Every structure is written in structure tokens, then in C-alpha cells.
Amino acid sequence: MKTEHQRTALITGANKGIGKEIAWQLAKRGFAVFIGSRDIAKGRETSEEICQAGYESTFIELDVTDPVSIRMACGTFSQKADHLDILVNNAGVLEDHGENILNLNTEMLDRTLKANVTGPILVIQDFLQHLRKSRLGGRIINVSSGAGSLTGMSTYAPAYSISKTALNAVTKQFAGALKDQNIAVNCVDPGWVRTDMGGPSASRSVEKGAETIVWLAADVPQSETGKFWHDKQEVEW
């Protein structure tokens, strides 16, 4: 049966880490969540765990680096729901391991840009048809990073940092292009979070990392768009 009256949210890379926590928190807030995951087993498992706890969840196979996978995910989504309220572009990669811009491996840079920048652009382009059907106004949240802030830019992880700066630019571009269509587009720095990417020494829990993203999805006025957020505060690009 199609989800008609419930608020809906699609989270990319929702099989683990911050994405999985965003899915749990939104499910607990009453959203029907769609678990976007390229890992079929882990994506299904996450979705089943959420369903078993009594919430609404559906697995959708989605590799953000594969335009065919995105197109198929979009088709699968239209069989399950008649609108999308929230799209969280959470999937991302960090492949820099002590790289320096002076000897940056540009093949690694290309892979990083494909996952962290081109992927979100394609996902937004394809899922816009569903976001436009949101009765409340669609919301897109791009999971960025403090590493992408030009204000605080260091020499850390150049490929990753450049990709997140570009994702911030993607956010501004879509926010401008969609400002008359009642679709808000924002990006978030979740802080340093204990996940496979952040590592065990990171200062934040996944709950804290997901907090501002869920707040933007569910609590802030629809008029907030085109901004970069950290801990529920607007921060400099």
C-alpha cells in the first residue's frame, strides 16, 4: 500500500553510522523512513529493525555513484509512496589517508567528488518529482562537514574537504533554484562523530551527530533555506 498521509523521509547511506541514526530518529518522530543503502543485506537489516520496533520503514537499494541505481530507486519509491517530504543526502566517503594537496591522487579525488558531490546532485534531480508532491513543502538536507568550510579550511584531507566545500555550493545552487517551489535546501556539519568514518576517538555520539539534521527535517520553519548549520546554529561557509 502506498504511504499517502504519513510524512516520508529518504536517507542515503542509512545502513550504518549517522545515516542509520537519522533514520531511527525520524521513524520515532512519525516519519515513514526509506533506508537508502547500496549494501542490500545491511540496508534490509536496518529497515527490519526499525519495523520490528513498531515504526514504518522500507529498504531501497541505492548507490549514489550509479545513475541507473538512482533512477531505479526513484521508480521503487514511487511504488511505495506518493510524495517525499525529506531527502537527506547523507552517504559519503573519506578516502584521504594523510594526503597532501601537493601530491594529491586525483583518481581518489574523482572518486570522492563522484560520491560526495555528483551523487547528491543526481539524487536531488531524480527525487525532485517526489519532493514537489510534498504537501508541507519538501526539505533537502545535505550532510556536509566542518572540513568543507572555507572559513576554517586547513590542509586536512584535501579531496574530502574540497568535496564538502563543493557540496555546500551545491546546497546554495539548489536553494536558489528551488526558492519559489517551497523546497528548502540546507547543509549540516554534524561535528566529529564516532562512526566507521569518524573513528572511535571522535568526540560525538551518532545521536548528537544526527540531532541538527533531524531538527532541520522536522522542527525548523520551511522558510529556512540556503544555510550551513552546526548544532542548530547557522555557521559561516
Ligand SMILES: NC(=O)c1ccc[n+]([C@@H]2O[C@H](COP(=O)([O-])OP(=O)(O)OC[C@H]3O[C@@H](n4cnc5c(N)ncnc54)[C@H](OP(=O)(O)O)[C@@H]3O)[C@@H](O)[C@H]2O)c1
Ligand atoms: N563521522 C564524522 O565525524 C563526520 C564528520 C563530518 C561529516 N560527516 C559526514 O556524515 C555522513 C555520514 O558519515 P558517517 O560518519 O556515518 O560514515 P560511515 O559510517 O562511513 O557511513 C557512510 C555511509 O555512506 C554510505 N555510502 C558511501 N558511499 C556510498 C554510495 N556510493 N552509495 C550509497 N551509500 C554510500 C556507506 O555505505 P556502505 O556501508 O555501503 O559503505 C555508509 O552507509 C557523510 O557524508 C560524512 O562525510 C561525518
